[in-house]
Amino acid sequence: MKTETVLREIGAKELSGGAAEEFDGVYAGDLLSRAMSHVGEGNLWITIMSNVNVVAVASLTEAAAVVLAEDVTMTEDVLEAAREKGVAVYTTGLTVYEICAVIHSLSEKAL
Amino acid sequence: MAENVTFHFDVDGENFTSAGEASVLVKKKLRQLGLSPEVIRRVSIAMYEGEINMVIHADGGTADVTVTDDEVIIVLADRGPGIPDISLAMQEGYSTARDNIRALGFGAGMGLPNMKKYTDSMEIETELGVGTTITMKVSCKDA
Ligand SMILES: Nc1ncnc2c1ncn2[C@@H]1O[C@H](COP(=O)(O)OP(=O)(O)OP(=O)(O)O)[C@@H](O)[C@H]1O
Ligand SMILES: [Mg+2]
Numbered sequence: 001m002k003t004e005t006v007l008r009e010i011g012a013k014e015l016s017g018g019a020a021e022e023f024d025g026v027y028a029g030d031l032l033s034r035a036m037s038h039v040g041e042g043n044l045w046i047t048i049m050s051n052v053n054v055v056a057v058a059s060l061t062e063a064a065a066v067v068l069a070e071d072v073t074m075t076e077d078v079l080e081a082a083r084e085k086g087v088a089v090y091t092t093g094l095t096v097y098e099i100c101a102v103i104h105s106l107s108e109k110a111l
Numbered sequence: 112m113a114e115n116v117t118f119h120f121d122v123d124g125e126n127f128t129s130a131g132e133a134s135v136l137v138k139k140k141l142r143q144l145g146l147s148p149e150v151i152r153r154v155s156i157a158m159y160e161g162e163i164n165m166v167i168h169a170d171g172g173t174a175d176v177t178v179t180d181d182e183v184i185i186v187l188a189d190r191g192p193g194i195p196d197i198s199l200a201m202q203e204g205y206s207t208a209r210d211n212i213r214a215l216g217f218g219a220g221m222g223l224p225n226m227k228k229y230t231d232s233m234e235i236e237t238e239l240g241v242g243t244t245i246t247m248k249v250s251c252k253d254a
Contacts, residue, residue, distance in 0.1 A: 031217075033221035034219050036225060037229070053131065054216070056130065056132075057131070060159055077128075
């Protein structure tokens, strides 16, 4: 699915650019060692965690982008680490559930 | 590859801003060496979890990675408190992480289980009050 379409539909704001054009799966969750094994390469990772360890996990898993829910943002030093590692980060006012629901209905439409 | 390639890292204790840095670097190196994405992913996950454990549970340590023709060997050594009960520590969900650490997203108790799951072998040597050394091997031959 096109990353851009989802980002538009959930009203996402870019904090660190460079999201992969397409993503091919989604993981939602905040515990890092669970995310580490479940965020697949090219997946969107939806979370409310925003410290620098999120950047390390997103970089190691090669997530397509990190989407922060509930208007969570990252501090400037964390964003700097994200840009340096090429990790794309977006934020939206929607909850994790609402984001997942939007992605789900988009994927149903695409079928 | 004619010669083995080795990397050495000192991992800072309680430094969460650079936690995972060694794993990110190793990943980059393995990619340059042309290892398969699957092997790189497994090494990255296992090494990251071990590196983070040294940071949050053992006040830092060292990481040594050796790449041979057949496998990637990761040795993580620390002088932390040691692990009193390895089989308990290996259980999914078991964690002694403090609240301030959990607030950062650690403490699922999945680190050691992930290390076991994503490597072909894992050995833990630990002595209370002396430290812990974990040796993990990932075969380069795709299963
Ligand atoms: N290097 C170490 N030195 C001392 N104790 C350790 C070390 N590594 C792990 N432990 C102990 O084993 C427990 C389980 O480790 P594990 O990595 O599975 O979970 P965690 O680190 O607590 O949480 P998570 O990895 O999911 O964020 C830890 O809570 C800690 O008590
Ligand atoms: Mg751990």
